[in-house]
Amino acid sequence: MIIVMKQGATREQLLAVKKRIRELGYKPHVIHGTTRDVIGAVGDERGKAVLQALESMEGVDNVMPILQPYKLASREVCPEPSVIELASGVSIGGERLVVMAGPCSVEGEEQLIATARAVKAAGATVLRGGAFKPRTSPYAFQGLEEEGLKLLDLARRETGLPIVTEVVNPRDVELVARYADILQVGARNVQNFPLLKLLGQQDKPVLLKRGMATTIKEFLMSAEYILAEGNRRVVLCERGIRTFETATRNTLDISAVPVLKEQTHLPVVIDPSHSTGHASLVPSMCYAAVAAGCDGLLVEVHNSPETASCDGPQSLRPAEFAATMDKLRRFAQVAGRQL
Amino acid sequence: MIIVMKQGATREQLLAVKKRIRELGYKPHVIHGTTRDVIGAVGDERGKAVLQALESMEGVDNVMPILQPYKLASREVCPEPSVIELASGVSIGGERLVVMAGPCSVEGEEQLIATARAVKAAGATVLRGGAFKPRTSPYAFQGLEEEGLKLLDLARRETGLPIVTEVVNPRDVELVARYADILQVGARNVQNFPLLKLLGQQDKPVLLKRGMATTIKEFLMSAEYILAEGNRRVVLCERGIRTFETATRNTLDISAVPVLKEQTHLPVVIDPSHSTGHASLVPSMCYAAVAAGCDGLLVEVHNSPETASCDGPQSLRPAEFAATMDKLRRFAQVAGRQL
Amino acid sequence: MIIVMKQGATREQLLAVKKRIRELGYKPHVIHGTTRDVIGAVGDERGKAVLQALESMEGVDNVMPILQPYKLASREVCPEPSVIELASGVSIGGERLVVMAGPCSVEGEEQLIATARAVKAAGATVLRGGAFKPRTSPYAFQGLEEEGLKLLDLARRETGLPIVTEVVNPRDVELVARYADILQVGARNVQNFPLLKLLGQQDKPVLLKRGMATTIKEFLMSAEYILAEGNRRVVLCERGIRTFETATRNTLDISAVPVLKEQTHLPVVIDPSHSTGHASLVPSMCYAAVAAGCDGLLVEVHNSPETASCDGPQSLRPAEFAATMDKLRRFAQVAGRQL
């Protein structure tokens, strides 16, 4: 932590800050600059956030952290990329890319099974589908809930695909964990800490989506919540951030892929559907994501987007998905990966 | 809902869209433009979101909603501003402004009681203080939980001030409701829909904070979740949005005050502490907020910011708060309000 | 400048960085932390930007500036607020607030004179009006150019109000300076450095608007361009920044007022018209701006907004402006200012 003193701060103020740093268990180290002094506080990193309050002391201009606040998610603790088992025979983070595909929400048996078969045939390795849907409007379709989970179970038995589905309420974690192979945390819940803690106690991998206004640092701190509870199987998903641009639903932060790869050992997945909001933009974003070095994709596919109860405009039709997968296979190869 | 056809869309495509509009229960009304056609879909507004899926039909360029999606929160349903009772003798939305003040988090009896007495003496009408703290880092102080609620109860008995405190987990709603006069939803939970629904079933007023990337429309839809469950006592709180600017912790969206006043009958409160992140900026933002027409303020005050376990740099000292209140009284008078 | 080394950086890398710091004329000062080292580079602040390139050296994690890069605009160089003469008898930065009002663009004699008289009658002290209009579309009205300047001159003679008008092309600086009392730089030209340099050589005050995505630090660096050329009469104008919110045209960054007041001695003006984009929101933002401590306002007023060739929806009618001024007078008084 670097404490920057104000220009003209008095010697007494400097001494008071040094004293307080020592009281908090750190060692102050002063650099006398040409126009002002700065103090480095040396010591155990874990609890350094308490030093932030020094900003209220007289003569202090500001307090700047110099280290990343996460530990278990960092490359420094775990230098090699983690390979995480998602379900029997399906791992992420290694050579093989994982494509999770399916409808935004489970609407009924026919829709789900038809779509599941189509994505399986095209090469998807995980089936996605929402049973509990966090919707902006209380009047919109909220998901089939447990009935939806049962349909996902049926689709798994029909196709052999493991399933990923969202959980939005801590109360439902156990219920969803009974059905799902992978537990998804949606963008709106990226800082729902009670939910994250509970997921950290489960024996199922977690797909954690970045929030619309979550910095990469905060995103990794949310992963840290799960890791710190003991669950080391966390997969990160970039799904677009909120910006001023309205041509797309959100702005896909593609450079988050190499940034995350530098900072964390956790696998990174891209959602090209929610980030763009338009099916016509999805294929090229799939290609870009794989070229950028991601470990997997989360793609919305619907057998009849015109009648979808949510997110139809961003869903690929089965034939479009299959064509995308074909081209993706070749991009994956250049990226040194397999599909 | 307005459906905009592509330039060059065929007559068959137009007919197919009209047919689908009718199937969904709406009446299509075509305007033939000079370069393309647009279709208005006339009918009951509540379920119009289903029309969005028409964007997947051939020949359709895009689908534009023309109405706001909220009902109970709207001025159209309730043209007069709502006056909401927060506790016996304390109402918000009328002539009298409500100032909620206190520490970011409850840290101990001495800290809380000293601060509570100070804010009471300065003219605050509600005591704020967090017992359950949603923190970015799992290693940061997470709040005293029920012990904190008990201290808040003690402070209420000591000062007579009703208390507002945050609830972060649906599981804790009943517990917090036993102690608190007003239940606060934090920025990170503005779209925690299970929590909102549960709060909609309580007989306590709810202070709903806007999220860092929540549009005003989405903010009102979150209020609608609470209203739709039967709880009509919702107070909205603007607390800064996330932008590119780093000189302040967030950017206080002061124009949200008149925008909300036009669109909703619900009272609007401003949090100048989290929005700016620096105590020195808080007084002028209090004045601006009242001049802009807000119904109340949520201000962080701490008897010793240097030693605060969180958010010290943005907390006013008791004497600063008292001076701010004095000047605020005069601004309130010009704004036609009382403090 | 603080140079943060990577965890595990070698002694040789550290030595190489220290050597390079010395070569660039600074004195390295190492703090050995528990997990990594940081180096403070001590010396003359002016040219420290060259140290940024150290980030390319092996073993370096990142380079963090600790000082603000502006000098002449800073409070450190000039601790007292500057009072700037805008025209004979009209100064800004002192006790008296300056209200600059008038149409977005000069459209014709009748429109301009009628509006000028109305704003004068209501208490405005400067007349605004655009003759050179930077418009997003090449097909939109681009202003009356020199003809517009002549009409502004006429309006000045009719009302006695000094005029502020925009200059967009370095080529036109001399022409505009012949007519205008105050030269305005629009948001789109905040980093048009050739224009800023030229304005720095004029003997007329400059009203510099913040850009839509300009940080406060960059804004002050743009002011520094003008100051460094010798023109010390710079007035800063916050006019809304671009965010995700679409309920307003831009988001008025009201906290920029106290932030600027802490960091610079230059006067600060608020434009409530471009920031909100809707006339109904303008009055409350005028009040908020004055309560927040600004030195003046820039308000669009049009005698017939329905027929305005640009920005009609955000223009006040003369009667609305007069009513706003009346109430503003009382807010100004509480703020310790006069209107």
Add this chain to the structure above:
Amino acid sequence: MIIVMKQGATREQLLAVKKRIRELGYKPHVIHGTTRDVIGAVGDERGKAVLQALESMEGVDNVMPILQPYKLASREVCPEPSVIELASGVSIGGERLVVMAGPCSVEGEEQLIATARAVKAAGATVLRGGAFKPRTSPYAFQGLEEEGLKLLDLARRETGLPIVTEVVNPRDVELVARYADILQVGARNVQNFPLLKLLGQQDKPVLLKRGMATTIKEFLMSAEYILAEGNRRVVLCERGIRTFETATRNTLDISAVPVLKEQTHLPVVIDPSHSTGHASLVPSMCYAAVAAGCDGLLVEVHNSPETASCDGPQSLRPAEFAATMDKLRRFAQVAGRQL
């Protein structure tokens, strides 16, 4: 243009709006909705912006454009992608990708020639290098100006590579056009309309960079300024937009590639250097950009980033650039392009 009336607007208000629409030369077409009326204004699209002022009329809620405001840049006017000749033998927009590489700024003969030879050897087809540098700080290196242009000319003769360089002042357009093959407009000048108009009158291709807060619609309107003056050789460059994320210098809006490809016939180039700000992120963003379907890249390469006078941290070393080009060749092939 769709005019949305307020709920409860009177028949007289509706009639007044219809009358005004007719006066402006459009035909009103009313749709009576269940809760409010909307009016479509049918007629020539070019001048429809004037209808925006109707928002000031009584009874009007808002005015929504339904068409894109650009013409010459649009796919509707020119359905096929444009192939643009940049210099003799070098075209962009066709099968062959164009890689423009070189230092951020021209610093001296040795630096430029060494870098030029290196990028040529690695397969770049255009040399980039700044002679006029728009810098945030007036105290930072501002470029070698004409001396820099002469060095670029020398480098062209040495390597045969055509050169692209920035022009920042309308006054310098002719000077720069005498030396450069391609005239670059920087992000800060994307709405410098006098500069754009002048470039529209040159017989040289223009590389137009998107601004940090420029929407895609505004970006195309800026291109329209150049096109409307007669210069049809415009190349668009996405270089990152400003968001809340600070891990990267800007956020590369990769989905702008397919969005632009749908909306315009103009070629699209990606700048992975300014968007990310860190050399280590550049290679993966080059791959992503090509996979997403861009027509070219603009990459910063410097023979000694540690000593660069600007933007060292984001510059690739020659060997890194060569390795990136090798891998890029294979991604290009999958994308159906050649390098």
